[in-house]
Amino acid sequence: MNPFQPIGRVFLKFLETTGRLVSFLTLGLMHAVRPPYYPRIILRQMIDIGFFSLPVVGLTAVFAGMVLALQSYTGFSRFSAEGAIANVVVLSITRELGPVLAGLMVAGRIGASLAAEIGTMRVTEQIDALTTLSTNPMKYLVAPRLIAGITMFPILVLIADIIGVFGGYLVAVHKLGFNAANYLQNTWDFLTAEDVQSGLVKAAVFGFIVSLMGCYHGYNSKGGAQGVGRATTNAVVSACILILCSDYVLTEMFFTK
Amino acid sequence: MNETPKIEMRGVHKTFGKKVVLNGVDLDVNVGESVVIIGGSGTGKSVTLKSILGLLTPDSGTIKVDGENVIGIGSSDRERINHKFGMLFQGAALFDSLPVWENVTFGLLAEKRCNRKDAHDIAIEKLAMVGMKADVADLMPSELSGGMQKRVGLARAIASDPDIIFFDEPTTGLDPIMADVINDLIVKVTRDVGATALSITHDMASARKIANRVAMLYEGKIIWQGPVEDIDHSGNAHVDQFIHGRADGPIQMAVRA
Numbered sequence: 001m002n003p004f005q006p007i008g009r010v011f012l013k014f015l016e017t018t019g020r021l022v023s024f025l026t027l028g029l030m031h032a033v034r035p036p037y038y039p040r041i042i043l044r045q046m047i048d049i050g051f052f053s054l055p056v057v058g059l060t061a062v063f064a065g066m067v068l069a070l071q072s073y074t075g076f077s078r079f080s081a082e083g084a085i086a087n088v089v090v091l092s093i094t095r096e097l098g099p100v101l102a103g104l105m106v107a108g109r110i111g112a113s114l115a116a117e118i119g120t121m122r123v124t125e126q127i128d129a130l131t132t133l134s135t136n137p138m139k140y141l142v143a144p145r146l147i148a149g150i151t152m153f154p155i156l157v158l159i160a161d162i163i164g165v166f167g168g169y170l171v172a173v174h175k176l177g178f179n180a181a182n183y184l185q186n187t188w189d190f191l192t193a194e195d196v197q198s199g200l201v202k203a204a205v206f207g208f209i210v211s212l213m214g215c216y217h218g219y220n221s222k223g224g225a226q227g228v229g230r231a232t233t234n235a236v237v238s239a240c241i242l243i244l245c246s247d248y249v250l251t252e253m254f255f256t257k
Numbered sequence: 258m259n260e261t262p263k264i265e266m267r268g269v270h271k272t273f274g275k276k277v278v279l280n281g282v283d284l285d286v287n288v289g290e291s292v293v294i295i296g297g298s299g300t301g302k303s304v305t306l307k308s309i310l311g312l313l314t315p316d317s318g319t320i321k322v323d324g325e326n327v328i329g330i331g332s333s334d335r336e337r338i339n340h341k342f343g344m345l346f347q348g349a350a351l352f353d354s355l356p357v358w359e360n361v362t363f364g365l366l367a368e369k370r371c372n373r374k375d376a377h378d379i380a381i382e383k384l385a386m387v388g389m390k391a392d393v394a395d396l397m398p399s400e401l402s403g404g405m406q407k408r409v410g411l412a413r414a415i416a417s418d419p420d421i422i423f424f425d426e427p428t429t430g431l432d433p434i435m436a437d438v439i440n441d442l443i444v445k446v447t448r449d450v451g452a453t454a455l456s457i458t459h460d461m462a463s464a465r466k467i468a469n470r471v472a473m474l475y476e477g478k479i480i481w482q483g484p485v486e487d488i489d490h491s492g493n494a495h496v497d498q499f500i501h502g503r504a505d506g507p508i509q510m511a512v513r514a
Contacts, residue, residue: 125348128346131339133363134367
């Protein structure tokens with residue numbers, strides 16, 4: 001057997017998947033901006049993605065903030081730079097940990113449920129049924145979820161930022177003995193609008209990735225319960241990987257600016 | 258009779274990978290007629306139906322609905338054509354996130370032929386046509402038995418007064434009595450709404466009851482068609498074997514020893 005054959009096959013498969021994905025997302029975005037809209041479904045998805053993710057995101061953020069304060073104290077106390085803890089916490093949370101940790105947690109929660117729901121609709125012919133009932137499934141199923149993902153993620157991350165900084169404050173004031181007013185003043189002084197903005201842009205991109213992966217894998221699932229299971233796994237794994245990759249790309253964009 | 262057939266299929270081919278599923282299907286369905294396609298599993302019955310509905314695109318051949326070509330048309334034309342169709346899916350394919358009444362009137366709401374206020378009453382009216390009580394309207398599909406789901410599916414298929422109704426294995430998975438109830442309902446509702454019907458099934462009792470004309474699909478081709486009365490003396494060995502359900506005969510099932 002030709003040793004280049006499997007390499008070529010993998011490469012062609014990769015190109016094929018990329019092509020499918022791009023045409024899927026173009027179609028999804030086109031339907032998202034063109035009427036008719038489904039406000040009822042968009043609202044329900046927003047509540048699902050936004051409101052019901054709050055506990056998960058909140059817990060993740062508060063512990064991330066607390067750990068961050070402790071760890072940076074361990075590091076900074078070695079060269080007597082404890083004063084920088086407030087700076088480190090607020091910068092890491094808003095620029096990096098808020099969007100990424102919230103993104104990964106919600107990728108598990110939302111990516112999986114989107115893929116499972118749409119995948120089940122696919123294998124039980126509900127998606128075909130939509131078409132026969134004069135409803136475009138891309139418009140009815142995919143577009144509202146993309147819209148909800150893109151809009152709700154930044155809001156979630158904004159809340160995560162606040163809770164994360166609060167977690168850092170808790171540890172700094174109650175465990176490490178910082179003065180509460182000083183710590184808050186430091187946090188406020190170091191915080192710039194750009195930090196928060198870059199985090200929120202990241203959040204919107206991550207939200208898009210999570211809903212896109214959930215919808216794409218669910219929509220293309222086949223082969224019964226096993227197929228839906230595979231779609232769910234693929235949705236979560238690919239969403240997580242894409243979040244981390246795009247995080248680097250976005251960070252570099254903001255870095256060089 | 259020089260009327261344009263409701264559905265006209267000529268030389269329709271479809272392959273999946275190397276597997277030839279449809280190998281030149283020619284079939285006419287005339288106005289007001291009820292045609293049943295019979296054939297074993299995997300002979301391309303579902304693919305035939307899905308090609309007409311536009312869920313699959315054939316590789317070659319023509320399909321005309323009311324004399325109008327429907328292969329390769331744009332999505333808005335496809336939507337207009339699909340307004341003429343109603344479809345009862347094998348597993349009913351009810352939307353499990355919506356209550357029964359919203360399922361029944363889904364097509365009407367999508368086409369804006371009624372508003373949400375009236376939809377509930379219309380749904381009850383349509384449910385009565387399939388012999389269901391008004392209190393079913395507020396249940397969720399998961400609370401219904403298989404036979405009841407089929408009936409709701411039937412109510413949904415006829416809700417928008419379609420010209421053509423498709424039935425995909427309407428009696429599969431039902432007990433013999435419920436199967437007969439469904440058969441009776443199919444005959445009744447197609448007559449009530451004055452629709453043309455195209456069904457696929459491998460249940461001969463069902464085929465005899467709902468068909469005016471029977472066509473047998475074998476190895477991707479229509480090998481016999483004729484009035485239902487002629488089916489017992491078709492003179493075709495394949496048809497004979499199928500309607501009597503014999504393992505021996507010209508049709509060899511791919512069974513591994």
